[in-house]
Amino acid sequence: MNIFDIIGPVMIGPSSSHTAGAAKIGYVARKILAKEPVRAEIDLAGSFAETYRGHGTDRAIIAGIMGMKPDDERLPQSLAIAEKNHFPYTIRTVKIPKCHPNTAVVRLWAADGDSAEIEGASVGGGNILITKLNGMESAFTGQYNTLIIPHNDTYGVIAGVTQALAAFRINIGNFRLTRQEKGHQAIMTLEVDGDVSRELLTLLRALPNVLHAVYLHANE
Amino acid sequence: MLKYRSLQKIADEAMKNNVSIGAYVLKDQAMQMETAEEKILEVMDRQLTVMEQAAVNGSAPGIRSMSGLTGGDAFRMLEYGKKNNTISGDFCSKAMATAIAVAEYNAAMGRIVASPTAGSCGILPGVLIPMMQEKKIDRQAAVIALVCAGGIGMVIANKASLSGAAGGCQAECGSASAMAAAALVEMAGGTPEMVLHAVAIALKNQMGLVCDPVAGLVEVPCIKRNASGVMIAITAADMALAGIRSVIPADEVIEAMREVGDSMPCALRETAQGGIAATPTAKMLTLQIFSKGEKK
Numbered sequence: 001m002n003i004f005d006i007i008g009p010v011m012i013g014p015s016s017s018h019t020a021g022a023a024k025i026g027y028v029a030r031k032i033l034a035k036e037p038v039r040a041e042i043d044l045a046g047s048f049a050e051t052y053r054g055h056g057t058d059r060a061i062i063a064g065i066m067g068m069k070p071d072d073e074r075l076p077q078s079l080a081i082a083e084k085n086h087f088p089y090t091i092r093t094v095k096i097p098k099c100h101p102n103t104a105v106v107r108l109w110a111a112d113g114d115s116a117e118i119e120g121a122s123v124g125g126g127n128i129l130i131t132k133l134n135g136m137e138s139a140f141t142g143q144y145n146t147l148i149i150p151h152n153d154t155y156g157v158i159a160g161v162t163q164a165l166a167a168f169r170i171n172i173g174n175f176r177l178t179r180q181e182k183g184h185q186a187i188m189t190l191e192v193d194g195d196v197s198r199e200l201l202t203l204l205r206a207l208p209n210v211l212h213a214v215y216l217h218a219n220e
Numbered sequence: 221m222l223k224y225r226s227l228q229k230i231a232d233e234a235m236k237n238n239v240s241i242g243a244y245v246l247k248d249q250a251m252q253m254e255t256a257e258e259k260i261l262e263v264m265d266r267q268l269t270v271m272e273q274a275a276v277n278g279s280a281p282g283i284r285s286m287s288g289l290t291g292g293d294a295f296r297m298l299e300y301g302k303k304n305n306t307i308s309g310d311f312c313s314k315a316m317a318t319a320i321a322v323a324e325y326n327a328a329m330g331r332i333v334a335s336p337t338a339g340s341c342g343i344l345p346g347v348l349i350p351m352m353q354e355k356k357i358d359r360q361a362a363v364i365a366l367v368c369a370g371g372i373g374m375v376i377a378n379k380a381s382l383s384g385a386a387g388g389c390q391a392e393c394g395s396a397s398a399m400a401a402a403a404l405v406e407m408a409g410g411t412p413e414m415v416l417h418a419v420a421i422a423l424k425n426q427m428g429l430v431c432d433p434v435a436g437l438v439e440v441p442c443i444k445r446n447a448s449g450v451m452i453a454i455t456a457a458d459m460a461l462a463g464i465r466s467v468i469p470a471d472e473v474i475e476a477m478r479e480v481g482d483s484m485p486c487a488l489r490e491t492a493q494g495g496i497a498a499t500p501t502a503k504m505l506t507l508q509i510f511s512k513g514e515k516k
Binding site for chain 1: 224245249252253260263264266267270285286287325326327328329330331332333334335336337338339341344366367369370371373374377378382383385399435436437438439509510
């Protein structure tokens with residue numbers, strides 16, 4: 001914690017959890033898709049579902065999906081901007097069993113048919129926790145530099161990734177592996193110290209059986 | 221380096237070095253964040269600018285919140301203040317109007333500084349801006365006062381909580397008010413000890429305040445509590461500057477505040493199930509707000 005956690009962040013109101021955190025969830029979904037989204041489906045659960053209109057949670061998530069940060073002054077007009085840009089979206093309220101009180105599921109599609117799905121919770125003070133990635137369990141906050149690497153579930157992929165990081169002198173602070181089914185797709189989530197360069201990211205993406213590599217910078 | 225777990229420790233260090241709490245926290249934060257003091261002042265100056273813009277924008281007569289529940293009260297307060305016959309005087313009416321303006325702007329999806337939270341974002345601007353405009357405190361002093369307030373807030377965050385869901389409104393508006401009282405004493409040139417007494421007095425005066433927002437929205441009673449939070453900060457600061465001491469030390473008051481927060485039932489911690497949120501009018505308004513949404 002430092003002084004700007006107390007005198008800050010600068011954000012669009014009214015609520016750090018229902019507005020600023022929601023915008024971050026939308027923004028992370030966009031980063032996971034890693035392409036310009038052309039369509040979105042949003043499910044809101046818990047207190048998000050009950051109070052989203054009064055807190056502008058819908059506007060905040062759509063703003064994040066369109067690449068706006070929580071302090072972007074265009075955030076309140078995001079629904080109108082989406083309409084103007086012919087960006088179709090749906091917002092539903094749903095019940096998700098045992099989820100955090102402020103939870104949203106965001107599904108995005110790119111023009112080429114690629115899609116991404118994240119489930120995220122706004123856990124207070126504008127901080128978030130991504131709980132699911134493309135249907136697989138996850139747990140990262142975006143407060144640290146984070147690498148998200150979907151890959152084929154086979155031997156040697158993890159070794160390849162960690163070796164590449166070692167070659168660039170990047171220390172791993174946290175590592176998480178999830179998979180849906182043996183031998184299908186799996187996702188590595190790595191929180192790292194130091195900054196991942198474009199060069200390293202390109203190298204990671206070129207590794208055998210690595211399907212993609214997404215990098216979330218902590219201060220982004 | 222400071223651990224921000226004891227206000228007394230910060231005050232002692234500041235006095236030992238013969239500087240204000242703001243100046244000492246600034247030096248420590250520059251060290252901890254591995255940056256220059258000027259860099260921290262520069263960012264803090266930007267935060268102050270966001271507060272000033274929010275105060276101006278929130279004072280417009282047409283401001284309305286998303287739910288339609290609130291808006292326009294800052295304008296009302298300013299117009300009333302112009303007649304020069306307010307009970308609390310010019311400075312206090314401006315301070316209240318500023319706090320309401322920023323809090324209303326927040327509810328209207330305006331750009332604000334969470335300080336420490338969005339729900340209590342009007343309180344620090346409510347003391348800083350009138351001090352610059354009415355008492356001619358220079359901007360640099362206001363920026364240092366904001367650093368002082370931040371240092372106080374870190375200790376409260378570490379020893380208790382700044383979140384209404386965890387500790388009730390005493391943790392949000394109460395903490396903001398204590399931080400504002402500290403900023404006022406710092407700007408007025410009071411000693412580090414006076415800063416601590418002001419913090420203790422402000423916190424004691426909001427001890428036990430519950431978080432009970434109507435319809436779960438950051439509007440009623442939050443916005444008006446920003447105005448009263450400013451007034452508590454002003455009275456606490458003036459008492460401390462007069463040499464009045466808090467019988468109970470600030471660090472102990474913060475611990476008491478944590479215990480009170482821990483023993484608060486869930487219904488009174490931002491769940492909109494108790495207090496003002498559970499009154500018949502609040503329930504009726506909640507139904508109206510949500511049914512209005514359904515028709516869209």
